[in-house]
Amino acid sequence: METARGRRGNEEEAATQLNSVTSYARALCHVTEISENSAEALRLLIWRIFVHTLKEIDTNDMDVVNQIEGLLFDVVSKIQAWELMEETIVTYCLRSIGLSMDMIQSDQLSIYKWGREDLLGYPGTFPLPVACRVLISLLDYVLRRMEIQKEEKLEGFALNLMWDLSNLAVRTLMQSPEVRAISISLLFPTIFKCLNTFSSIKVVVHDAPYTLSRSCFAKKIWNVCISMFSLGHLERLDAYNVLSLYFSSFYMIKLKENTEGGSICKEFDLRAEREFWKEIQRGLVDKDPCLRKLALHILKVSFNNYSFSSHSNCHYLSSTSKFVAADSVEHTTSCNGTSLLANITKRGKWAEEEAKSLGVGEVLHPDDGYLSSQERWKVFLLLYEMLEEYGTHLVEAAWTHQISLLYQSWSLNNCINEVSHEVYKVQMETIEGIFSWLAVLWERGFFHENPQVRCLVMQSFLNTDWKEYGTCALKVPRSFILGPLIFGLNDVVHHKDFGVKGVYTSKVIEDATHFFYEYSCQFSQSERADFVWSLASVAKKESFGRAGLMALAFCIASAACQCDTQNGRGKHYTASEFSGESSQEVTPSRASDLLDALGFVIERSKQHFNPNYRLQVSEQVIKAAASLININYVSLELFLHFLSAVPREFTDCGGQLRELVLCWLTQRNEGSILGSFNVEDLTVKNLVSFPMSFLKQKYSPKEPLSFDDEDLDAWKIEAQRWARVLFLILEEAQAFEPILMV
Incomplete structure (x- = not known):
């Protein structure tokens, strides 16, 4: 009780002191206002009272700070002492911000000049939060005054302060996390607000006119953000925070800017930057949930604030992105016209009913089988939000409802030409764009926190009948295949029966093998060799478990051989199976790199104790090598090095891979410049x-x-x-x- 009573007493004493400070400041401001030499009195008030008080008061006591600032600003406004404010408070605060970033002096293009030496004999600086709060409070006060009455001096003061403050704010983004955090939370919201008010800022620096438009400032921010993306996780997170503020503050920027040739209409749309879309895609699959939420927020807000296309007359997306469920899901059809509910389980039906009751999904019924880009975005956001926010059964229901709608959009007849349209239209109006965003959904699903969701998404991807969609398998981004897909196949959750009773395969491995066959079936021999090399090189960068390495080996063989790789050992091999396309031989240098990468996969299999496992991996890798590489083009030393990676018992007399290696060694390629090859x-x-x-x-x-x-x-x-x-x-x-x- 005594402790609580003592704490209450301290709080009351502190409140009394703060009230006294406020009353004292109010009295001094009144005296300054009625003084005959009000300008000099104001100068003394600023340096001896205002600056000293703000240094002493806890910045958490914002009510008191705001009251004192308001009193001072009212006096300045009444006696029109804006030039004095520029000489004192403005320069002092800008200097405090600059010195916190270890700047020696102000920039050449700064309006307010300052250096390391004390300002006008008044020592010290404000802490960075205090300096920022004073300036944004001052700007906010000026904007409110301008709404009441337009004053030339007031507008000039605001423009000059905005010019210097915006330049410093951009520089803070490349500083320490503490400096960036203060700048992002305090400076940038006010700067964006001012730029929405003024549209463009025209100032004179060294007798030369300069203009800062919203377009220019947005470009500056974007260029800095591009650098921040590659610096580290904290920098990347702060860059996303800045972009979130940008999209929340700026609408479609169409403004007239003065040029030598007259007045032209320039438009800056961040969606026209290809790197913007790539970064949003990377953010949506980041391991940090905070970064994923920011990326999703930026994606939504960018659609809400921008008219998506010139021919669209409707609002693009709601702020919550929650779509009303259709009255019935019984009419949902797949791309071939059959009902999606024909084979649905009882669990799936309950999931659909719950999803519909929560209003988390919208079932679209396009009459002509064509989805507009707006509808595709709806499907994408719905599926992504399902993965982020809801339970397994709801994810399953949403995926069943909606993923087929994007499948319907794969027809090339329904997509525009990527070359002839803007970057933002390419995202959901070209087949390449659709697949790039499908890859985001697949990757997010492959690495979901819930193993059941990971299995659901992997099964959905691998069970796709790619033949039904022509050559669309080729549109799946290669970066996705060589990254998230291969890493996803390394997840043990997909291979529950792997290794049971000596069977080193799984349903997922078989389905993955089929996909890699479909993906590479249109490749030339040279293209196939490049792809297999990239695929095998993944083993050098990542660690694979038993099932993951086996899946990699089968996928390598499937892409290289273009035949069934699931056949059992003991098959009688013939040299003709491994003869390559004579017109497109793999060059010696490429053969060297390819054999090196394939040999590394075999070496990795030696980490696993079971000889049958090692035999199966070695068999698939040798199949790939024999299918792609003509032995004529391989030096003896290189072949010796590769073969040494294969366990000797597999190739000695009676070895299970001996015949396979002999068939490779004795293959002939009549179209080769070396002609027939005599191995002996x-x-x-x-x-x-x-x-x-x-x-x-x-x-x-x-x-x-x-x-x-x-x-x-x-x-x-x-x-x-x-x-x-x-x-x-x-x-x-x-x-x-x-x-x-x-």
Whole structure:
């Protein structure tokens, strides 16, 4: 009780002191106002009372600070001492902000000049929050006065302050997180408000006219945000906060700006920046939920504040993006006209009813099977919000209802030409744009916090009948395939029966294999080699579990072989299966990179103890190598290095992959410039030169020939590799006679 009573007493004492300060300030302001030399009295009031008081008062006591500021601003307005305010408070606060960023002096284009030295003999600076609050309070006061009465001095004061403050605000974005946080919360909202009031700011600096328009300021902010995106997570988060303020404050900017040629109408639309859309897509799939929410907010607000297309007469999206459910879902049809509810489960029906009762979904019924870009955006936002906000059963219901609507939009006849239209129209009015946003939904689903949602979205993607949509599989972004899709397949939740009873596959692996076949079926041999190299190189960057690595191996083989990769071992291989397209051979340099990447996948499989698992991975990788690489174009050393990655027991006599490797080695390519290839002749020829080629690396005429243990060990390894290939190819005794004679 005594503690509570003491705390109450301290609070009452503090309140009494603050009231005394306010009363004292009010009295001084009144005296200053009626003084004969009011300007000089005001100067003393500012330096000796106002500045000192704001340094001492806790900035959390905003009511008191606002009262004192209001009293001072009223005096300045009554005696028209705006120039004095520029010399004192404005310059003092701008200097405080600049010094907090370690600036030595004001910019060359600044109207108010200041440096590190004390201002007019008055030492110190305001803390950054205080300096910002004083300036934004002053600007807000001026704007209110201008609404009542237009004054030339007042407008000039506001424009000059806005010019310097906006330039400093942009610089704060590249400062420490503390400085950025204060600037974003205090300076930018006021600057945006002022720019909405003035539209453009015209000032004179060093006798030269300058103009700051909303368009110019928006471009400055965007350029800084682009730099912030790549600096770090905190910088990226702050950049999103600035963009959120921008879209919440500015509407479609159409303004006339003076140029030498006269007055022209310039329009700045951030949606015309391709990098803007890419960054929003990255933000929507970020691991940080706060960043995802900001990205979604920016996407919504940008649509609410902008007319989406010139031929649209309706509002684009509501602020909440909650769409009213249709009265009935019984008429929902897929793209081929069949009912989506035909095979729905009882659980799915309950989910649909609950989704409809909550008003979280809208079922569209396009009569002509065509969705406008507005309707596509509705579907996208609905599905994304389902993934972010609702339970598994509602996600399932929404996905079942809506994903087929985007599938209907894949017809090329319903999409515009990407080359001939603006960037923002490309997003949902071209097939490439639609797939880029579908990739956002898929990626968000693949890495959802709920494993059931991850399974649902992966199953939905892999079960798509890509043949029904022609070549649309090619429109799936390659960055999505080489990133989120492969990483998603590494999720153990998709492979529950993997490894049971020695079966190292799963339904998801089989479906993924089929997708990679459909995706690469239109590739040339050269394009396929590039894609397989990119696919195999993922293993160098990411760690894969057992099921994930097996899925990667099967996908590599499916993309490379363009045939069924699910066949069992023991199949009789023929060399003709691996003959490439003679007119589009993989070049030697590309073959070297490809074999290196494929060999790394086999090396990764050795981390897993089961030999049957390693055998299956090795088989798929060798299939891919044999399908893409003509052995004519591979140097002996490179082939030795690749084969050494394969466990020896798989290729020795009786090994399960021996026949597969032999078929690769004995393949012929009649269209090759090397013609028919005799493996045995090449083997014998290289065997003779092999020791000397190894010795030449150490041999010097001026020094005695000597080898240490490391050299001998390296030679032993090379000899073992060579002997392995030799005994792989030469099985009969008479085949060794040419070698022994040498």
